[in-house]
Amino acid sequence: MAAFTVADVKSLREKTGAGMMDAKKALEEAGGDIEAAVDALRAKGLATAQKKSSRTAAEGLVGVAVEGTKGVAVEVNSETDFVAKNDKFQDFVRNTTKVALGQSGDDIEALKGAAYPGGGTVGDKLTDNIATIGENQQVRRMKTVAVSQGTVVPYVHNAAADGLGKIGVLVALESAASADVLEPLGKQLAMHIAAAFPQALDADGLDADVIERERKIAAEKAAESGKPENVQEKMVEGAVKKFAKENALLSQVFVMDNKTPIAEVVAQAGKEAGSEIVLKDYVRFQLGEGIEKKEEDFAAEVAAAVAG
Structure with missing residues (x-):
């Protein structure tokens, strides 16, 4: 079989x-x-x-919210896109994201236990929504970023409503520079992040398991080349280095000009502003990322039923 x-x-x-x-x-x-x-x-x-x-492998919405120098992104899933367009569901995602701004960490269970506007907890409201709308929903994940001074810039791609969409991005810029300098820069960086899908802020932040996986793939390719072992080792290291460069945000090439590394874009902006700017952190939540979604093949089901 x-x-x-x-x-x-x-x-x-x-x-x-x-x-x-x-x-x-x-x-x-x-x-x-x-x-x-x-x-x-x-x-x-x-x-x-x-x-x-x-x-995207699941439906729902990503919500982003910023207050002062702190921002948060929250993903809430539903079974269908139809529910994601529901006003009740959108209000829940919006309010839950605002509640998440008041949390001290990124613990989903703590968020579910937090007070929801109008009474009860976020978890209570979630349960009520499931019963009322008649479709399974879940608060899947959240991430908070903050700076001591500067700004956190939000961006939503494929927006369904204000602060709600398919991809939510937050860019945390630490700096004494003015908001009229940081906010346009943050918006451009956020658009880059939405498009380029970095996996970490820098190479050191990349998942060790992911790097090891890339190393094994590179080693298989190198072995098939038939070249001497010392050459194969250099090929593997070169491939891993290239992967890290292309997937770490600070070393990615800026999509706006397709030539300047993000680290240089930020450094140049700070130089022009007369105040150092540090890209401290970021968030990129893509709806349903990493979730296996079952696809129904109704034609195959009917054929199987007819065949007995």
Whole structure:
């Protein structure tokens, strides 16, 4: 019996851009493990769309809010986009995000236990919404950023309403420079972050498991080259260094000019303002990121039913 399904092959092709037979063979060799198959295809140079795995895989909204020098992003999921357009659901996300601004950390359970405007807790209101709307919902995650002086700039991509959308970004700029300097800079950086999908602020912040995974993929590619071992080692280190550079925010090339590293963009802005500017932190929440979403194939279901 096959260790994978036609749907798995379809999913792998969507994630990698690989051909049907290449995807099927990769799954066979990986025993049905989709992530292992992705790595195998990338190692063979057959994966052309590695970042497609970050596509939205669940519905709902991301809310962002800023107060003073503190900002927070909160993701609340629903089963369908129809509910995400519901005024009651949008009010819940908006109010929950505001409540999150008053929290001292990023603990979701603590947020659910916090007082909700009008009475009860965030968790109580969530339960009430599920019962009233008739669809499962969850407060999935939150992240807070703050600066001692400067500003936190919010940005929402694909906005559904003010402060609510599919991608929510916060940029924390530490500086004594004026708001009329920091806010336009923060908006441009936020738009870059929404488009470029950095995985960490700098190379040191990248997940060690992710780096190790990239190292293994690079090692497989290098081994297939047939070059001497010392050359292979340099190839691996070069590939890992390139990955870190392309996925750490400060070393990414600014999408606005496609040539200047973000660290230099910030440094130049500080120089022109006459006051150092530090990109202290950021948040990028993409709705449904990392959530497996089951796709219903009604035609296949009907065919199966007819076949008995």
